[in-house]
Amino acid sequence: MKNILDANLVRLAYFATLALLAAICAAPAFIIPAHAQQPLPAALGKLPLELGAAWYPEQWPESRWNSDLTLMEQAHLHFVRIGEFAWSTMEPSEGVYKIDWLERAIRLAEKHHIAVLIGTPTAAPPAWLTQKYPETLRTLADGRKDEHGGRQQFDWSSSKYREFCRDIVTRLAERFGHDPNVIGWQIDNEYANDSEGANTRQQFDDWLHAKYKTLDNLNARWTTSYWSQTYNSWDQINIPGLHRSENPGLNLAWREFVSDTWRSYQRNQLDAIRAHSDKRQFITTNMMGWFDAYDQYTVAQDLDLASWDGYVGTGQLNVEDNSARHDLVRGFLRKNFWVMETQPAFVNWSQDNNALNKGETRAMAWNAIGHGSEAVEYWQWRSALNGQEQYHGTLVGADGTPIPLYTEIQQIGADFDKAGPALAGTTVHSNVALLNDDPSRWAIDWQRHNKAFDPVAAFMSFYTPLHDAVRSIDVIPDTARFDHYKLVVAPALNLITPEAAKNLEAYVRNGGHLVLGPRSGMKDEDNSLWPQRQPGPLADLLGAHVEQYYALDETVPLSGDWGNAHDNLWAEFLTVKSPDTRVLMHYSSLTAGSTISPQPLRAGSAKVPSLILVPRLILSQ
Numbered sequence: 001m002k003n004i005l006d007a008n009l010v011r012l013a014y015f016a017t018l019a020l021l022a023a024i025c026a027a028p029a030f031i032i033p034a035h036a037q038q039p040l041p042a043a044l045g046k047l048p049l050e051l052g053a054a055w056y057p058e059q060w061p062e063s064r065w066n067s068d069l070t071l072m073e074q075a076h077l078h079f080v081r082i083g084e085f086a087w088s089t090m091e092p093s094e095g096v097y098k099i100d101w102l103e104r105a106i107r108l109a110e111k112h113h114i115a116v117l118i119g120t121p122t123a124a125p126p127a128w129l130t131q132k133y134p135e136t137l138r139t140l141a142d143g144r145k146d147e148h149g150g151r152q153q154f155d156w157s158s159s160k161y162r163e164f165c166r167d168i169v170t171r172l173a174e175r176f177g178h179d180p181n182v183i184g185w186q187i188d189n190e191y192a193n194d195s196e197g198a199n200t201r202q203q204f205d206d207w208l209h210a211k212y213k214t215l216d217n218l219n220a221r222w223t224t225s226y227w228s229q230t231y232n233s234w235d236q237i238n239i240p241g242l243h244r245s246e247n248p249g250l251n252l253a254w255r256e257f258v259s260d261t262w263r264s265y266q267r268n269q270l271d272a273i274r275a276h277s278d279k280r281q282f283i284t285t286n287m288m289g290w291f292d293a294y295d296q297y298t299v300a301q302d303l304d305l306a307s308w309d310g311y312v313g314t315g316q317l318n319v320e321d322n323s324a325r326h327d328l329v330r331g332f333l334r335k336n337f338w339v340m341e342t343q344p345a346f347v348n349w350s351q352d353n354n355a356l357n358k359g360e361t362r363a364m365a366w367n368a369i370g371h372g373s374e375a376v377e378y379w380q381w382r383s384a385l386n387g388q389e390q391y392h393g394t395l396v397g398a399d400g401t402p403i404p405l406y407t408e409i410q411q412i413g414a415d416f417d418k419a420g421p422a423l424a425g426t427t428v429h430s431n432v433a434l435l436n437d438d439p440s441r442w443a444i445d446w447q448r449h450n451k452a453f454d455p456v457a458a459f460m461s462f463y464t465p466l467h468d469a470v471r472s473i474d475v476i477p478d479t480a481r482f483d484h485y486k487l488v489v490a491p492a493l494n495l496i497t498p499e500a501a502k503n504l505e506a507y508v509r510n511g512g513h514l515v516l517g518p519r520s521g522m523k524d525e526d527n528s529l530w531p532q533r534q535p536g537p538l539a540d541l542l543g544a545h546v547e548q549y550y551a552l553d554e555t556v557p558l559s560g561d562w563g564n565a566h567d568n569l570w571a572e573f574l575t576v577k578s579p580d581t582r583v584l585m586h587y588s589s590l591t592a593g594s595t596i597s598p599q600p601l602r603a604g605s606a607k608v609p610s611l612i613l614v615p616r617l618i619l620s621q
């Protein structure tokens with residue numbers, strides 16, 4: 001019940017905004033021929049829509065493979081992802097390579113008209129490797145080393161580990177880079193864990209040195225005179241992981257370093273694959289929706305294809321939430337993407353691993369396609385008889401025969417086969433863009449000021465009603481090209497770099513319509529406060545600035561051109577500087593004892609009518 005109420009409140013929240021925007025946005029187009037938008041990735045498999053599963057042939061006797069592939073073919077599955085996590089089978093001891101079994105699996109799949117995507121096995125190093133070269137094990141924030149037996153226990157910055165990755169990936173690429181039945185590569189699996197040992201720290205120092213050039217520059221940009229933080233030598237700068245609550249400039253620099261380190265970790269494998277493979281084989285990695293340990297645009301930029309793992313976990317499919325994540329991932333490279341993993345009915349890692357309802361798995365698959373995915377892959381085909389994920393949803397049971405969901409998957413596969421040709425070469429077209437900025441999300445999360453202010457929830461409070469109204473939304477970074485959008489909305493764009501400010505201003509000056517949400521334009525590219533009030537470098541354009549922001553502990557009413565409203569989370573009132581700026585809403589009557597005095601709240605400038613600051617509004621009806 002609570003969820004329903006919350007959702008309705010959120011829908012109401014921006015109804016007023018939407019009324020205003022209705023005039024701006026013409027009727028949306030949904031799917032248009034791709035050639036009218038951006039080009040599609042080179043070659044994405046054999047069919048326009050792909051259905052597949054994660055398959056682990058190394059976990060089974062070869063005599064079983066044919067039955068598995070037969071059942072897959074009968075379910076209209078057209079690809080399998082194999083190989084990721086199979087390093088100990090591919091290289092059972094140092095320098096001893098056994099990859100003929102992969103060749104046999106690929107050939108057998110081919111007989112069943114099933115293409116293969118190879119996952120590089122580097123998310124799970126074999127025991128001999130980390131035992132003999134302990135420097136390849138990740139160092140946890142408290143200084144302890146991770147251990148063998150799980151996965152992602154490697155140090156992503158270790159040159160030794162990267163050598164081993166390059167070696168095994170080169171061998172795979174040499175063998176399968178021209179294989180006609182191999183359609184692409186997935187590098188590693190769900191990059192997530194950084195490492196915080198001496199090795200990483202040295203690299204972080206080097207990275208800071210390269211970025212800031214001099215310590216004087218770094219000290220000035222981080223205002224390290226605050227609390228005597230001034231650095232006299234680079235090696236005095238700690239990894240913030242050790243203290244967590246650090247100078248915001250250091251926090252941001254660390255996350256950027258983490259992002260660049262994942263990028264170079266990935267580049268190491270990417271170069272090895274590219275050196276030995278046909279161009280038609282795409283290279284991707286499976287990312288994770290809103291996951292924010294690194295900047296996803298930084299990591300995605302070198303890939304041919306963006307892909308992600310979309311799970312519901314506990315509960316049922318939340319269409320808006322799921323759609324926003326698809327749109328986010330489509331925005332990484334601004335083109336169609338793949339759903340590289342999703343749940344067959346249920347997972348094993350959530351609080352309550354309930355199964356999706358009948359038909360819901362099918363609805364999820366089509367929601368992905370509707371938002372620009374070209375493939376849906378189920379994790380996984382069958383559970384290993386032992387290992388940590390015995391309870392996860394699958395398509396066949398422990399006995400190797402179909403479970404009840406199999407029929408639904410078969411139906412999805414048949415649908416995909418039928419609809420595929422009609423959708424081939426299409427992509428999503430949107431008139432409205434929402435901006436996502438990972439540094440802004442980090443900065444707010446580090447200093448929420450109101451603990452209920454979740455930056456993703458702030459994003460969704462705009463996304464949900466807009467998605468309801470126009471159906472098709474692009475989610476893009478603030479440095480993307482905006483000129484073809486009728487409306488650009490920046491929810492909680494806390495950090496505005498000079499480059500982004502220029503981009504946003506040019507869009508508005510050329511007649512674009514920009515809406516800035518709360519907490520926008522407070523900080524710069526070092527996570528320092530702009531020396532102007534919000535929206536910082538856009539204040540002149542608005543003809544107004546934020547006089548004061550407030551984390552609310554009570555409900556504050558508002559009224560004006562958009563009707564009556566209230567908010568209970570965040571307020572910002574404005575001082576209007578330009579005579580041309582039009583105020584649309586005011587804080588109205590206030591409860592006794594409030595520190596907020598009645599003030600003009602939001603302004604749209606008549607001179608530049610298309611830049612509007614909007615509050616969180618919950619309409620009173």
Ligand code: GLA
Pocket residue numbers: none
């Ligand atoms: C304490 C400290 C100050 C400052 C304030 C903030 O009183 O002494 O330096 O941090 O808290 O409330």
Ligand code: GLA
Pocket residue numbers: 189190309311341347348349379389392
């Ligand atoms: C992640 C991983 C998979 C598997 C699934 C289970 O997405 O990438 O290897 O563990 O979770 O839901």
